[in-house]
Amino acid sequence: MTDDVVEPLVRSIRDFAKGNIRSLEIDREHTIPPAVLRGLGELGLFGVTLPTEWGGAGLTAVDATRVVIALAEIDRSVATTVGLHLGLGTRGLVAWGTRAQQEKWLPSLAAGEAIAAFATTEPEAGSDLSALKAVAVAGPDGRLRLSGTKLYVTNAGFASVLTVTASTPGLGGAARGTSLLLVDPKSPGALIQPEERKLGLRGSSTCAFIFEDVTLAPDAVLGEPGQGAAQLAHVLSWGRMLLSAGCVGTARTALKAALEHVHQRRQFQRALIQQEVVQQRLARASAVAYGMSALVQTAASAEKDWELLSRLTTSSKVFCSEGGFELADLAIQLHGGSGYIEDTGMAVLMRDARVTRIFEGANDVLLTHAGLMELTAPAKVPTDEVLAPLWKAVTARREAMGSGIRALNRRAQQHALGWAVAWRDAATAATLLARTPVEQACAALLREEAITVSSAQPLPAGPTAVLTAALLEGVLP
Numbered sequence: 001m002t003d004d005v006v007e008p009l010v011r012s013i014r015d016f017a018k019g020n021i022r023s024l025e026i027d028r029e030h031t032i033p034p035a036v037l038r039g040l041g042e043l044g045l046f047g048v049t050l051p052t053e054w055g056g057a058g059l060t061a062v063d064a065t066r067v068v069i070a071l072a073e074i075d076r077s078v079a080t081t082v083g084l085h086l087g088l089g090t091r092g093l094v095a096w097g098t099r100a101q102q103e104k105w106l107p108s109l110a111a112g113e114a115i116a117a118f119a120t121t122e123p124e125a126g127s128d129l130s131a132l133k134a135v136a137v138a139g140p141d142g143r144l145r146l147s148g149t150k151l152y153v154t155n156a157g158f159a160s161v162l163t164v165t166a167s168t169p170g171l172g173g174a175a176r177g178t179s180l181l182l183v184d185p186k187s188p189g190a191l192i193q194p195e196e197r198k199l200g201l202r203g204s205s206t207c208a209f210i211f212e213d214v215t216l217a218p219d220a221v222l223g224e225p226g227q228g229a230a231q232l233a234h235v236l237s238w239g240r241m242l243l244s245a246g247c248v249g250t251a252r253t254a255l256k257a258a259l260e261h262v263h264q265r266r267q268f269q270r271a272l273i274q275q276e277v278v279q280q281r282l283a284r285a286s287a288v289a290y291g292m293s294a295l296v297q298t299a300a301s302a303e304k305d306w307e308l309l310s311r312l313t314t315s316s317k318v319f320c321s322e323g324g325f326e327l328a329d330l331a332i333q334l335h336g337g338s339g340y341i342e343d344t345g346m347a348v349l350m351r352d353a354r355v356t357r358i359f360e361g362a363n364d365v366l367l368t369h370a371g372l373m374e375l376t377a378p379a380k381v382p383t384d385e386v387l388a389p390l391w392k393a394v395t396a397r398r399e400a401m402g403s404g405i406r407a408l409n410r411r412a413q414q415h416a417l418g419w420a421v422a423w424r425d426a427a428t429a430a431t432l433l434a435r436t437p438v439e440q441a442c443a444a445l446l447r448e449e450a451i452t453v454s455s456a457q458p459l460p461a462g463p464t465a466v467l468t469a470a471l472l473e474g475v476l477p
C-alpha cells in the first residue's frame with residue numbers, strides 16, 4: 001500500500017490523454033479543444049495546488065511538479081495552460097488572498113470552471129520590471145482606476161481572473177509602490193486584443209490587454225498594498241518551478257523518442273544506437289534530463305523557504321529550459337530528415353520548448369542575476385565530500401572576480417558565474433538524490449561538466465573590445 005496520490009492521478013492523465021489529447025492537432029489548429037480543458041478540470045488538475053477548503057487537492061509543490069511533468073510529456077500547450085493557472089495565475093490568491101477573495105474565486109478556479117492568468121509584461125517593461133507603467137489610482141471613494149497595457153498574457157482568451165501588476169501611488173501610505181490586483185477581464189474598460197500567432201505553444205492562448213480606466217473595488221488588492229515587488233518575486237518562483245517541470249516533461253519525451261528511433265533505424269549495416277558518437281550524445285542527454293528532474297524536485301521541496309525557493313527556481317528555470325530545448329534539438333538531429341517533418345512530432349517539441357528560454361525571465365537576465373546573488377550572498381557550501389571539488393570550482397570562479405564595486409559592475413562575469421551556479425545546483429541535486437547506479441552515473445557526469453562550466457574562459461578581451469566598439473557603431477563584419 002502507498003499513500004502516493006499523484007501516481008494514480010498521473011495514470012488518469014495518461015489514460016485521458018490517450019483518447020483525447022492530440023498534440024499535432026492542437027499545434028495545427030492553434031487551440032486546445034474546450035472538451036480537453038473540461039476533462040482536465042474533471043480530473044481535478046486545475047485545483048491540485050489550491051487549498052482543500054476551497055475544493056482543491058492541497059498537494060505539495062513537489063507533487064504539483066509531477067503533475068505538470070506528466071502533462072508536458074503529452075503536450076506542452078496543455079501543460080502551460082494548467083501550469084500557468086497553478087503557478088503565476090493563482091499563487092498570489094493562495095498566498096495573500098483574504099478569506100473573502102478566496103471564497104469568491106478559488107472554488108471555481110479549483111474546479112477548472114474558471115481559469116487564471118497573470119499580466120505583468122508591458123510594451124516598455126519586459127525584463128526590466130522597474131519600468132512598469134500600468135497604474136491604479138485610488139479615488140475618494142477608495143475605488144481604484146486601472147490604466148495600462150499588458151502584453152503576452154497566457155490563458156488570456158479564456159481567463160476569468162487576472163493577477164495584474166500595477167503601480168499604486170499613495171496606496172497603503174507609500175508614495176510609490178507596486179501592488180498585485182485581481183481583475184475580472186470582463187470589467188468595462190478591460191479590452192482583450194486578438195490572439196498572437198506564435199512559433200510554438202500554439203494551443204496556449206496569448207493575448208494583450210488594454211485597460212482603459214477600469215474601475216476596481218478596494219478589495220481588488222492582493223495582500224499589503226505597495227508590496228507588489230516582493231510578492232512578484234514569490235509568484236515568479238512558483239511560475240519558474242512549474243515551467244521547469246514542463247521542461248522535464250519535454251526532455252523525457254524527446255529522449256524517449258530519440259532512443260526508440262536509434263534502436264530501430266539502421267545505417268551502415270547496424271542500428272544507430274551502435275554508433276559510439278550516438279551513444280555518447282544520449283548518455284550526456286540522459287544525465288542532463290536526470291539533473292533537470294532532480295533540480296526541479298529539490299527546488300519544489302524548498303516551497304516553505306521562500307528565499308531558497310527563489311534561488312533554486314532561478315537555477316532550475318535556466319538549466320531546465322536550456323536542457324529541454326537542447327534535448328528536443330538532439331531528438332530532431334538523431335531522427336535525421338524525419339525529425340524535421342512535422343508528423344514525427346519532434347518539430348513541435350522544439351518549437352514549444354523555445355519560448356521557455358525567454359519567458360518568466362529571459363535566461364541571460366536570470367543568469368546575470370544568479371551570478372550577482374552568488375557574488376553578494378554565496379550559497380551555503382554542503383558538507384558532502386563528493387560535492388567538494390564542484391563547489392570549490394564555483395567558489396574559485398567567484399573569488400577570481402574580486403569584490404567591491406568593480407565586481408558588481410562586471411555583468412558578463414556575473415552571467416558566467418550564474419551559469420556555473422545553475423550547473424552546480426543541478427549536479428548537486430542529482431548527487432544528493434541519486435540512488436541507483438545509473439542515477440549515480442548521471443550525477444557523476446553532471447559534476448564533471450559543472451566543473452568544466454565553472455572554469456570556462458571568458459571571451460578574449462582585446463578582440464571582444466574591438467568587436468563591441470564596431471557593434472555599438474552598427475558595424476557588422
Ligand SMILES: Cc1cc2nc3c(=O)[nH]c(=O)nc-3n(C[C@H](O)[C@H](O)[C@H](O)COP(=O)(O)OP(=O)(O)OC[C@H]3O[C@@H](n4cnc5c(N)ncnc54)[C@H](O)[C@@H]3O)c2cc1C
Binds near residue numbers: 128198360363
Ligand atoms: C508565449 C509567451 C507567453 C508569455 N506569457 C506571459 C504571461 O502570462 N504574463 C506576463 O506577464 N508575461 C508573459 N510573457 C512575457 C515574457 O515574460 C517576456 O517576453 C520576457 O520576460 C522578456 O521580456 P521582453 O519580451 O520584453 O524582452 P526584453 O526585455 O526586450 O529582452 C530581449 C532580450 O534582450 C536580452 N536582455 C535584456 N535585458 C538584458 C540584460 N540585462 N542582460 C542581458 N541580456 C538582456 C535577452 O536576451 C532578452 O531575451 C510571455 C511571453 C511569451 C512570448
